[in-house]
Amino acid sequence: MTVSHRGTFLMKRLVIPVTSPLFVVMLGVLAALPPLAIDIGLPAIPNLQAGFGISIGEATQTLTVFLLGFSIGPVLFGPLSDRYGRKPVLLFGVGLFSLAAFACALASTIGQLLAVRFAQGIAAGAAAALPAAIVRDVFSGREALSRQSYVALVMGVAPLVAPLMGAALLQAGDWKLIYESLGLLGTALFFLAFFGYVETKDLTAKANQSGNVLKVAAAAYASLFRNRHYLLNAGLLATTFGTMFAYITGSSAVFIDMLGLPGTTYGAIFAVTAAGTICGAASNGRLVKVLGEDKLLRSGVCGSFAVNMLLLACALFGVRSPVLITACVFGSNFFSGIVMPNATHQALHSVGHIAGSASALQRSLQFLSGAGAGALVGLIAGNQLMGMAIVMALFASAGVVLLLMRSGRQLAH
Numbered sequence: 001m002t003v004s005h006r007g008t009f010l011m012k013r014l015v016i017p018v019t020s021p022l023f024v025v026m027l028g029v030l031a032a033l034p035p036l037a038i039d040i041g042l043p044a045i046p047n048l049q050a051g052f053g054i055s056i057g058e059a060t061q062t063l064t065v066f067l068l069g070f071s072i073g074p075v076l077f078g079p080l081s082d083r084y085g086r087k088p089v090l091l092f093g094v095g096l097f098s099l100a101a102f103a104c105a106l107a108s109t110i111g112q113l114l115a116v117r118f119a120q121g122i123a124a125g126a127a128a129a130l131p132a133a134i135v136r137d138v139f140s141g142r143e144a145l146s147r148q149s150y151v152a153l154v155m156g157v158a159p160l161v162a163p164l165m166g167a168a169l170l171q172a173g174d175w176k177l178i179y180e181s182l183g184l185l186g187t188a189l190f191f192l193a194f195f196g197y198v199e200t201k202d203l204t205a206k207a208n209q210s211g212n213v214l215k216v217a218a219a220a221y222a223s224l225f226r227n228r229h230y231l232l233n234a235g236l237l238a239t240t241f242g243t244m245f246a247y248i249t250g251s252s253a254v255f256i257d258m259l260g261l262p263g264t265t266y267g268a269i270f271a272v273t274a275a276g277t278i279c280g281a282a283s284n285g286r287l288v289k290v291l292g293e294d295k296l297l298r299s300g301v302c303g304s305f306a307v308n309m310l311l312l313a314c315a316l317f318g319v320r321s322p323v324l325i326t327a328c329v330f331g332s333n334f335f336s337g338i339v340m341p342n343a344t345h346q347a348l349h350s351v352g353h354i355a356g357s358a359s360a361l362q363r364s365l366q367f368l369s370g371a372g373a374g375a376l377v378g379l380i381a382g383n384q385l386m387g388m389a390i391v392m393a394l395f396a397s398a399g400v401v402l403l404l405m406r407s408g409r410q411l412a413h
Helices: 003-014 021-031 033-039 042-052 056-084 086-106 110-128 130-138 141-172 175-196 213-226 228-258 263-291 293-316 322-348 352-379 384-412
Strands: none
Touching (some): 021 033, 021 110, 021 141, 021 175, 033 056, 033 110, 033 141, 042 056, 042 175, 056 110, 056 130, 056 213, 056 352, 086 110, 086 130, 086 175, 110 130, 110 352, 130 141, 141 175, 141 263, 213 228, 213 352, 228 263, 228 293, 228 352, 228 384, 263 293, 263 322, 293 322, 322 352, 322 384
């Protein structure tokens, strides 16, 4: 066997089959880059504050600029993945994510850190918007929904382990070690995608052969904004994520500042509530073959509304039970784990030719909703639980409105 043939043989052996669990894990980790890059740095904010001699508000801007970059990244690169394929955009996004992470560790001023965090957010947006489109490329029907559920399950692990990873890394070093670890993760993902992923986008389609890329992108987004079915389901995904991010933003103030629980107990509670999303996604992957996605989607939205109204009632009537509050949030996250894969699949179901653009816009709306929810938590007057519960109930109620509009549209047809 010649050297070239031997190399080709090895390349084929390294390719990950799309039916392999490792393929789902790879997509799940790619989709989890944004929450991982956000949550792993939460324990390091005081360390970052002390290292640069800045206020806590300036330190938390590292989260804000990352979210801003992420909201831009998918919109820019989604159409490029429809035109040139998923793999080049995926490799660019993961590669830039890794380089930006190492640059964060080398930053000598807060201004430099914020600049490269913004670039890292754009990179994460380019890469993390593609897994849903890749699933849409390869699978169809209930098989696609089942795979999307398992991608969501893997993605749901990130908020569970990221703060714990961040705290463990701080025991061995300072905030720079956290960014160096993100850089190593990005490098590993780059090589995994380079060798293991074979292009799934059909590049022979007419839409990929001609036309200015900016005009093609504008036409794709114009088509999506005219697609009521897509917008309603993308809206359900966004409101569900807003509910989750309201909790992520307000949870430490509720459990530590208001209820006086120690940080270790808060970490355990955060892990339990994050596990709710994993349980919901895992249940969805099994139940969809029995109940169907429409029924599961309705159940998830209504269930989320019910438990968030219970959480709001706890806030209004002065209930201060950590167990009850944790149970309500676990339930909310459980139903979110059901809604998100169903809403994602439904939104992309009829837009296969521009699935990259559709997935990108979906992720941008999702994180813009999360950023808005986080901002609202801090603006609402009252105790910490009240602010968090009001915003969670508000976004859950918006989900019910969108569900009713969606059901009315289906009846009309």
